[in-house]
Amino acid sequence: MSITLFDAFRVATSFEKWALIVVLVVAVLGLLYAAFLTRQVLREPKGTDKMQKISNAIRTGGNAYLKRQFKTIFLVLVALAILVFFSGWLGNIKSEYDNPTWLIGLGRAFGFVMGAGFSALVGYLGMNMAMAANVRVSQASRTSFTKALQIGYRAGTITGMLTDGLGLLGGTIIFLLFFKDSPLILLGFGFGGTLLALFMRVGGGIYTKAADVGADLVGKVEKGIPEDDPRNAAVIADQVGDNVGDCAGMAADIFESYEVTIVSAMILGLLISKVTGDLYWIIFPLLVRAAGVFSSIISTYSVKANREGESAMKAIHRGYILAACISILSFLLFAWLYCHDLRFFWATSVGVILAVAIQFLTDYYTAPEKGPVQEIAKATKTGPATTILSGIASGYESSVMSVIVIALSILASAIIWQGTPGEYQLLYIFYGIALCGIGQLTLTGNNIAMDSFGPIVDNANGIGEMCGLEAKSRQTLADLDAVGNTTKAVTKGIAIASAVLAAVALFASFYEEYHLPKIDLIQWKVFVAFLIGGAIPMLFSSMAIRAVGRAAYEIVNEVRWQFNNIKGLWEGTAEPDYSKVVAISTSAAQKELLTPALMAIISPIVIGLLLGLEALAGFLAGVILVGQLLAVFMSNAGGAWDNGKKVIEDGLYGGKGSESHKAGVVGDTVGDPMKDTAGPALNPLIKVINLVAVIFASVLALPDITRETFRERDLNAVSVIIAVVGILVIAVAFWYSRKQSAYGREESTEEQAPAKK
């Protein structure tokens, strides 16, 4: 029994050795750049005492939430890390170097912990950066538009760089350490990141929307006070929500997308390199990603509005185009000079084209000036019902267009890579699809910078409102806020498109890993599993929407109670107890998180145990298809409703306070949990389910693989028992979460405060 590590360096050419070192250096450079930006941002002035006080309250709430969140999932993570460690013994994991199973198990568990840790770190640091930046953006807006834009964007860039740097670093380290064994370890790395992202997305999404909806229902609807009115006990929770949902949740989610695309490309690349003997199949994606990090550093630093008043979007776009040009050039150079194979260039370029196409589609279906949003705005003239119908119709349509674009990019990848038929044709095609995902997420640094920008400016705007800043400064913040809304929607679209590509690549590695002869839909087991797989994202969405409803109701009750019982609150002489609402949101989000997460982890195992591996693959296909369709539908419909309302607030069809505006607000509220909780959470959901299938399928495969050595009947009995226990766990969790109906659970109305506290 010998242990072989760091074997990659033995095989690599000297160019490749240097290339790997450069990749590592660039990854570290990205992290250093993040540190550099952090210092820059923190140096900016923090504004008045009142602004700092509010900012501190938000920061306290955000960190309290994350602490609670990490505590809740810590046990789940430990349990899973142990399972991941043991997955080496149960299944058909085999080291290429005859390394001992415990080493592989340990490596995989280490990868899992690293993935989860990196994901958590990106979320934690990203959120804290955003919470430090918001007040500074508010302050800067009082003097300079350029300065405010720069601080917001740079704070967002920090999260982007952390994502890039840590994702690249993790993948490269695992590759260097384990080389031919690294697919086994990379799966753990991907699983850890994805799982954490699922928790952060669902928890953060429930938190942010429950606080938002709760604050609006009492404030705007019942009491008729404006948004962000300091008498509303839920306003701080609402601000905190923007951070835990749109910053922490989003950052963990995009990190996960970035990480899983690289994991799947490396796994497939390694499988090919076993056949061809060339290392560039793995090193190319790493190099391309490094080039992406490099171009993000240059381009994000270049973003500043050249003169006061230049459109913020223009400056950001300029940075994006610069980054895209550098990246595409690097694809060409690496493909031509290093791989001597232009297919690498074409495949990654298809990814970039896909990113651009998705961006175009998202923009068309959610931007205020385009047809669909204008149509929604017009529909508000005939009331909320037509508003909703118009949004559903255009949301469905956007989802269809997006799935067709994704299908075409898979088609393009397949045409580029299909070559001549043969044993390895499929492997090449899937590698091509994975490269497409690599290309699509090359500019993650820029995308996150654009996206994080949204909640930072939103918060800055809220702080401005609560502190009553000057009109000019408020206008600056409102302009920046509008830009943030569009960039947010675009990033969500790209993340979801990447989910399908990454899931297809994982699906392929699943297929290759277990040497399935086929995934034959005509087999009834496969078809049955396929139907059930399609149901999962719908059930998940239903749970997420209900969870927001339930949590919002708890908040509504609390805010009502405070209005009724705190003397002088309405008159403005007393302060509400903000922290109480923050605490309620925090615990509600944690409580609601577990059922959907359990379902994601347990359902593939149940299907695999009961119906076998081929059926499990059918299950995954159903999850991917319906997950993609629902995610885009909910995100884009929600974004369009949001902007439909904004268009009216800007003066169309009677402006604020008109009947049209009321209908627009209904659309926006319906869209809220769809676009910020259920929709984006489907992205990590799809991948968690795929990764659980790949990692634990080794266990599921037992009855087939070891049929000759074990007694078949015993194994089947064990399978059935585990599966039944799994179904029971899901059912009980589901029953428990449904026990109290989502709306109006407590009979308290505006007049009757609940008898608590």
Next chain:
Amino acid sequence: MSITLFDAFRVATSFEKWALIVVLVVAVLGLLYAAFLTRQVLREPKGTDKMQKISNAIRTGGNAYLKRQFKTIFLVLVALAILVFFSGWLGNIKSEYDNPTWLIGLGRAFGFVMGAGFSALVGYLGMNMAMAANVRVSQASRTSFTKALQIGYRAGTITGMLTDGLGLLGGTIIFLLFFKDSPLILLGFGFGGTLLALFMRVGGGIYTKAADVGADLVGKVEKGIPEDDPRNAAVIADQVGDNVGDCAGMAADIFESYEVTIVSAMILGLLISKVTGDLYWIIFPLLVRAAGVFSSIISTYSVKANREGESAMKAIHRGYILAACISILSFLLFAWLYCHDLRFFWATSVGVILAVAIQFLTDYYTAPEKGPVQEIAKATKTGPATTILSGIASGYESSVMSVIVIALSILASAIIWQGTPGEYQLLYIFYGIALCGIGQLTLTGNNIAMDSFGPIVDNANGIGEMCGLEAKSRQTLADLDAVGNTTKAVTKGIAIASAVLAAVALFASFYEEYHLPKIDLIQWKVFVAFLIGGAIPMLFSSMAIRAVGRAAYEIVNEVRWQFNNIKGLWEGTAEPDYSKVVAISTSAAQKELLTPALMAIISPIVIGLLLGLEALAGFLAGVILVGQLLAVFMSNAGGAWDNGKKVIEDGLYGGKGSESHKAGVVGDTVGDPMKDTAGPALNPLIKVINLVAVIFASVLALPDITRETFRERDLNAVSVIIAVVGILVIAVAFWYSRKQSAYGREESTEEQAPAKK
């Protein structure tokens, strides 16, 4: 060249000969029973002159619509009949008797025309019966609850008996005529019925909801006048809509489900009988269906409320249970004494259990007293947004439960039929699934009777309102109307569940027909087609929802114009021009019908030509999965919103006129096009796409099959050209229909009447 017909009688045992004759006799008996009931219903008094006048207006509108509808689709049908005729030459159709290709083509075209004709006939007669019965129910309600119930239910039963009788007759005749060649002909029969049902469902659905929404938007929302107020020019169109949508559309749709399940069972049965030599594989489904017809006759005739005031639902339920008992007994007897194989009994019983389970689920998710509707009603307290979210969440959940039940019934069928592995194992399993569909729709007669009952009583209620009938009579009608709402939702649920089973069986016959070795999802072509297939039902739903919006807008403009320009209308001294609105609805529905229908027919052909047969199968799987999920979601969410509003109108949370009620009305309006246009039309859509695939796949298979005799390149070029033309046709139709945005297309507002007329 010899022609062989009526070969079945040569092979059949004498018992089987008698059985076939009995089946024919029972089918005719069903039709005679319909005729008998028609005479009975028509004998009832028609009420006052005013009632008759309204009833005549509805009848004129309904028939004008159907005339126009049949005219529009006549050309499409003729063109398709010719294509169907030629499908024999182009593909791999081969007569078992060496009958000439023209005979098979002719037979198939004859089957197609018969299917379309029967479907149209059921729709036409069913609607006319309903329109004759509504006024008679109104009149009867003035004296007797029992009488009113009986007339309504018997009129509904007529449609049920027509469906049963014609479906059984068509299938049996084709079998007797062509015997071993009958699968080829049955496909044409199925295609004709399904295609017509698609047209009737979509056209009727758009008509009914456009008129409903249009009438409400001007009447209830703008003018504040009650529903069915005679001053509203759209009220007659609204009443007509109930008939063309819920009677004609529904009847054609259920006929199609009934027909396609029998077609798929007979095709698979014939394939097995080729292997085993036994005829009972085909005759069993026919016998079972005949028993179903027989038990429907007995049980529907027995439905009467035993004493005044007994719940109507109870009487109907008693009839249903009686029919179920007779049917299950017949399954057992035939399986045991004739087939000597109890699997037949189990398989059809699984179908009955499935029907009961779906009924239970639909009831749970849409009945006023159950949790989900109560939850929606509670959610109205916090406004329309929470009302919508609550409905979406419970609609999603209901869809998940329903797909799981369907998956379990496929699982059960497979377990019953899998036997020992071998060449024909799959065939048996699919036959089992088809039998499950047979069992599930055994009680179609009763289901349709229950379902048609809905719109008849709805109309009777409307006539009652417009003529100001006595309070007691109005109460009777309102009670009956509420029953109608539940039965309608249940029938929709059963039709959709049968769609999946029938589609799976068609999918299987497609697979068997073309001897595909597998449908392997890991092949990129299959996966790409699968993704696109999933998008189709979503695009179709988006189109249908938008179409209703556009058509409703035309109606709104017309009604506004009449209010502004007809002197004395508001004061009640002049009458509105009802017929103008009827004409607008009619032409709008026709215009909107074509794009989705074209997409359904062309899309499978395009996919088959470009990506091949295996990919086409993947495409079908995507269509089935997403079609099922969306159909149940939209139907049940819509039904729940409708009843949520009703619960409030009955006095909960403030009753009519309260804020809760307004929110409930928003939910109901959102649900309208979902539950009555898009949702139910997905049922025929799924099957049209499947049947186009099966029938024209013979053409698509050309490039593969004749590769050795034709020049491959030429054929591929032809394929690509046809496919591109197909895509262009869909794109142009789509562009044309989208050219004018759905809402607010014309800038006319309440104040500015359009400058037309």
